[in-house]
Amino acid sequence: MQINWPLFSGAIFGSSSVLLAAYGAHGLEQVFLTTPKMRIAYGNAVDFQMLHSLLLVILGLTLYIPKFRLPAYLWKTLLLSIILFCMSIYLWVFGGPNWLVRVTPFGGMGFVLSWLMLIRIIWLNSSSD
Numbered sequence: 306m307q308i309n310w311p312l313f314s315g316a317i318f319g320s321s322s323v324l325l326a327a328y329g330a331h332g333l334e335q336v337f338l339t340t341p342k343m344r345i346a347y348g349n350a351v352d353f354q355m356l357h358s359l360l361l362v363i364l365g366l367t368l369y370i371p372k373f374r375l376p377a378y379l380w381k382t383l384l385l386s387i388i389l390f391c392m393s394i395y396l397w398v399f400g401g402p403n404w405l406v407r408v409t410p411f412g413g414m415g416f417v418l419s420w421l422m423l424i425r426i427i428w429l430n431s432s433s434d
Contacts, residue, residue, distance in 0.1 A: 309365045309368055310365075310380070311361045311362075311364045311365035311368070311375070311380035312361070312362055312364075312365025312366065312368070313365070314361055314380070314384055315358045315359065315360070315361030315362035315363075315364070315365055316358075316362065318354055318357070318358040318361065318384075318387055319354075319355060319358035319359065319361075319362065321354070322351050322354040322355040322358060322391075323355075325350075325351055325354070325395065326351045326355075329344075329347050329348070329351060329398075333347070333398065336398060343397075343398045346394050346397070346398065346406075347394060347395070347398050349394070350390065350391040350394035350395055351391075353387075353390055353391060353416070354387055354391040357383055357386065357387050357416065357419075358387070360383060360419075360423075361380060361383060361384065364379065364380050364383070364423075365380075372430075373430055374426070374429075374430060375426065376422075376426065378422070379419060379422045379423060379426060382415055382418060382419050382422065383415070383416075383419040385412075385415055386412045386413075386414075386415030386416045386418075386419055387412070388412070389408055389409070389411045389412030389415060390409055390411075390412025390413055390415070390416065391412065393405045393406065393408040393409045393412065394406070394409055
């Protein structure tokens, strides 16, 4: 049996975004009172992680569509973008060094690149009939 990695990673990141949202709501009140900017950044990270986890799940489901080609570079770029964007914010909020927020834009650029690659893949798959 071969693991559907986009579907699997989407499920892992989706479930962990729920846990991280709950932790942010109940375990980080003091941090957010001290630095309100962190609440916004943390909320964005949780939202972006969930949104892009759902995209990973959808991409994983496309692997079950006959004749639809999903290049691994798309879901791998998306996965790396989640890590760079969201994890850099989480680590920063959890007390990591300030330079971590300089990593976040690379994840954001990866998100944009992933969506653009998806447009290209949809175009290529629709024109191959």
